Amino acid sequence: MDFGEVTEAVMYERYITAASTYAHSIDHLFLLIAALVGFWLIVAEVVLFALVFKFREKEGQSTRYITGEEKELHRWITIPHMLVILCDIVIIVPAILVWYNIKQAQPPADRTVRVYAQQWAWSFQEPGPDGKLDTDDDVRTVGELHVTVNTTYHFELMSRDVVHSFAIPSFRLKQDALPGRTITGWFRPNRVGTYDIQCTQMCGLGHALMAGRVIVETQQDHAAWLMRNSNPSLAAQPAAPAPAPESTTMAEVRR
Amino acid sequence: MSEQVQHAGHDHPEPGFFLKYCWSTDHKMIAMQYLFTGMAMAMIGGFLAYVFRMQQGFPNHYVPGFGLVTPGRYNEVVTMHGTIMIFWVAMPVLIAAFGNYLIPLMIGCDDMAFPRINRLSYQIFLLSAIVLLGSFLVKGGAFGGAWTAYPPLSASGAYNLTPIGATLWLLAVALEFVAFLLGGINFTVTVMNSRAPGMKMFDIPILIWMIVLATVIFMASAGPLIAGAVMLLFDQTMATGFYDPVRGGDPLLWQHLFWFFGHPEVYVVLLPAMGIVAEIIAVFARKKLFGYKSMLYSTWGVGILSFVVWAHHQFVAGIDPRMANVFTVTTLLISIPVAELVFLYIATLYGGSIRLDTPMLWALGFLAEFLIGGVTGIFLGSSGTDIYLHDTYFLIAHFHYTFVPIAIISVFAGITFWYPKMFGRMMNETLGKIHFWGTVIPFNVIFIPLFMTGMAGDQRRIYSYAQFAEQSRPALQHLRTTSTIGLLVMLSFQLIFIFNFFWSMRNGKRAEANPWRSTTLEWTVPSPPPHGNFAELPTVYRGPYEYGLPGRADDYWPQNAPN
Numbered sequence A: 001m002d003f004g005e006v007t008e009a010v011m012y013e014r015y016i017t018a019a020s021t022y023a024h025s026i027d028h029l030f031l032l033i034a035a036l037v038g039f040w041l042i043v044a045e046v047v048l049f050a051l052v053f054k055f056r057e058k059e060g061q062s063t064r065y066i067t068g069e070e071k072e073l074h075r076w077i078t079i080p081h082m083l084v085i086l087c088d089i090v091i092i093v094p095a096i097l098v099w100y101n102i103k104q105a106q107p108p109a110d111r112t113v114r115v116y117a118q119q120w121a122w123s124f125q126e127p128g129p130d131g132k133l134d135t136d137d138d139v140r141t142v143g144e145l146h147v148t149v150n151t152t153y154h155f156e157l158m159s160r161d162v163v164h165s166f167a168i169p170s171f172r173l174k175q176d177a178l179p180g181r182t183i184t185g186w187f188r189p190n191r192v193g194t195y196d197i198q199c200t201q202m203c204g205l206g207h208a209l210m211a212g213r214v215i216v217e218t219q220q221d222h223a224a225w226l227m228r229n230s231n232p233s234l235a236a237q238p239a240a241p242a243p244a245p246e247s248t249t250m251a252e253v254r255r
Numbered sequence B: 001m002s003e004q005v006q007h008a009g010h011d012h013p014e015p016g017f018f019l020k021y022c023w024s025t026d027h028k029m030i031a032m033q034y035l036f037t038g039m040a041m042a043m044i045g046g047f048l049a050y051v052f053r054m055q056q057g058f059p060n061h062y063v064p065g066f067g068l069v070t071p072g073r074y075n076e077v078v079t080m081h082g083t084i085m086i087f088w089v090a091m092p093v094l095i096a097a098f099g100n101y102l103i104p105l106m107i108g109c110d111d112m113a114f115p116r117i118n119r120l121s122y123q124i125f126l127l128s129a130i131v132l133l134g135s136f137l138v139k140g141g142a143f144g145g146a147w148t149a150y151p152p153l154s155a156s157g158a159y160n161l162t163p164i165g166a167t168l169w170l171l172a173v174a175l176e177f178v179a180f181l182l183g184g185i186n187f188t189v190t191v192m193n194s195r196a197p198g199m200k201m202f203d204i205p206i207l208i209w210m211i212v213l214a215t216v217i218f219m220a221s222a223g224p225l226i227a228g229a230v231m232l233l234f235d236q237t238m239a240t241g242f243y244d245p246v247r248g249g250d251p252l253l254w255q256h257l258f259w260f261f262g263h264p265e266v267y268v269v270l271l272p273a274m275g276i277v278a279e280i281i282a283v284f285a286r287k288k289l290f291g292y293k294s295m296l297y298s299t300w301g302v303g304i305l306s307f308v309v310w311a312h313h314q315f316v317a318g319i320d321p322r323m324a325n326v327f328t329v330t331t332l333l334i335s336i337p338v339a340e341l342v343f344l345y346i347a348t349l350y351g352g353s354i355r356l357d358t359p360m361l362w363a364l365g366f367l368a369e370f371l372i373g374g375v376t377g378i379f380l381g382s383s384g385t386d387i388y389l390h391d392t393y394f395l396i397a398h399f400h401y402t403f404v405p406i407a408i409i410s411v412f413a414g415i416t417f418w419y420p421k422m423f424g425r426m427m428n429e430t431l432g433k434i435h436f437w438g439t440v441i442p443f444n445v446i447f448i449p450l451f452m453t454g455m456a457g458d459q460r461r462i463y464s465y466a467q468f469a470e471q472s473r474p475a476l477q478h479l480r481t482t483s484t485i486g487l488l489v490m491l492s493f494q495l496i497f498i499f500n501f502f503w504s505m506r507n508g509k510r511a512e513a514n515p516w517r518s519t520t521l522e523w524t525v526p527s528p529p530p531h532g533n534f535a536e537l538p539t540v541y542r543g544p545y546e547y548g549l550p551g552r553a554d555d556y557w558p559q560n561a562p563n
Helices: A004-010 A023-054 A071-104 A219-229 B017-022 B027-057 B071-107 B115-134 B163-193 B206-237 B251-285 B292-308 B321-333 B335-349 B358-381 B383-389 B393-423 B429-455 B474-507
Strands: A111-118 A121-126 A139-142 A144-148 A153-159 A164-168 A173-177 A183-187 A193-199 A212-217 A248-250
Touching: A023 A071, A023 B335, A023 B358, A023 B383, A071 B321, A071 B335, A071 B383, A111 A144, A111 A164, A121 A144, A139 A144, A139 A219, A144 A219, A153 A164, A153 A173, A173 A183, A173 B383, A212 A219, B017 B027, B027 B071, B027 B115, B027 B393, B027 B474, B071 B115, B071 B163, B071 B206, B071 B251, B071 B393, B115 B163, B163 B206, B206 B251, B206 B292, B251 B292, B251 B335, B251 B358, B251 B393, B292 B321, B292 B335, B321 B335, B321 B358, B321 B383, B335 B358, B358 B383, B358 B393, B358 B429, B393 B429, B393 B474, B429 B474
Parallel strands: A111 A153, A139 A248, A144 A212
Antiparallel strands: A111 A121, A121 A139, A153 A183, A164 A173, A164 A193, A193 A212
16 A cells, blocks of 8 residues: 555645654555545535535425335435445554554564653663663763664653653654653654654643654764764673763753 | 413512522523523633634734733643533533523423422532632642643642642532532433423433433443542642552553543533434424434444543553554444434435524534544544544644534524523524624634644644744644634624624514424423423423424424324
């Protein structure tokens, strides 16, 4: 089911980039639903207006006495009924498939990052050049998540206070962050660029300031960024009890 | 007036102000009080919408009549708009006002089964409204944690910064629920026990059925939320930890309790609205409702299914992802009975003789607009697309396409239809039609752009998109501004309605008992009905929608006419 260029032209992808591998599958599902329910909407509206025009009150017009319980009229209800059920099934199956691929089946991770939500900032913990979390070369950032293009990421999402929601519209990614739990999800960016991270769950006074950015880079750029911001000599060593020499890239979280 | 009433016990002198307005147990007086309170709250809710739409359309400008909208004020205004419009406008007007006014009149009895409980219900409701409005005045301001009040944000003043407002909000909602539980018991008991002789179950007008089903759904779903609200109150004020993970609680518990009530609540207000529309369509198309029994069974189906769809509000909330599959299926299943209802309404028009008076315009407007609300729900009920659309303006536009038809359009339909009965005068038709078009067209101008901004990723409850590069593009801002202008036009047309409403009370053409030539019992009594309603309690001989029966001189056959 690839609508390719058509999708680009007619759908909301004009307004919002599709920058992850599953973005298109959500957009295609949207298009499928739009076609089906659009058809029903137009049919219902046309019938409604046509009946109103056709049966306007006229001189000497008498109404027909129809109870709607006559046998021969049943098909006027059963046929649309069956069609609605059919459309429901045609929507339910791909909806669940899309959901399953995004939220249930997690492809193996190339890298894993941690995402912390708090009032009112996003902070991230990314493995350093050793590729492992919780070692001394981890890179911790606030407001900016740096990822490599065409790499499957798992994220471990946590909240430090209230319910937040980690949303990257360009990835079609959304997941609430709950205090007291770690929720794992995944994404695979496939387009280099800088995209917004939103909080989409009301989280208090600074809800509108809780912006972040995800920066999708090429392999080389990302490696260079990691080298600049991590301490490679500490790679692969277990985290010391002493405060880790962490480097923080301060993004403009609250301008 | 009272001398015409032959009931012993209703024959008392004109009471004083206190007895008449504060202690009257007459269902019509209580209904009017609910109606006027609801309309006053609707004006406040509309003003709040004006405030935050102005901030959206013209960011960081001075809003005339309010001032600058700071983030804290924005959160307050958004939270209160949602709370007021659902709990203090839709519920009291659709269920309490129309239910109180019409149930005794349409089933042919003199008053509700428990008139004093009815009075108590309104007193508590008024108190709840005062508590809610009072929360604007306390230190820290009104609650600003969204009308869904998710903890831990709502549970701790340190997080929401409105500790007093949050508690008052919760108290107001709890009080309001007490009021409607009292009312709900009353409604159900009255309809089951006080029907006129001869009125069998399938002779009850569909509106009354729908109000009863709505109150049954409400009473069955409110319990968990009240329990949840008590726990939240304890968390706020007594430092318990029901929703605090550090102390073994779980924030998701609230979400389940809230939405277990919150989704049936949608149908609690939808059903009376659909009932009003059904009555009006039958009268103005001069047609028997197409498939009365199918309509009733579909309504039951909607009511039962509404209890098993709540988690579609929580697809991405951190529940087990496998749950989403179950709730996607149940959510889309509910499209079947709802679609059936709409088909039956449309089918009723076939073969009719349709008069487009103002009430009929509103009823048809309800169908045309509610269809849009219904089909856009499919995008959100499908788990796959909900990942992206959840909590965006697409969702806002969707539920306003359901709630505006429910709480605004059908209410106008009901008011314009029963106004002659309520006040004994006709409303002005020309003003009514201007008001109709001036409301329905701008309504679409408000929300069609919001579908588009939602598809472009605008998240809700954001006072300014300045921090979000993708959302700050001028194209999206144009859409937001268009929407705001739509709202300004729509609000200004409401002045015509307010004028028409009050002007017609004194200056409208006098209404006869049955100006629309309708069959149901409320039209057999004088307009307005006297205390005690029926001079002689009616006997019912047939169903409520006998229009256009072949071989009769009149094209309608009232329920109480022996032949």
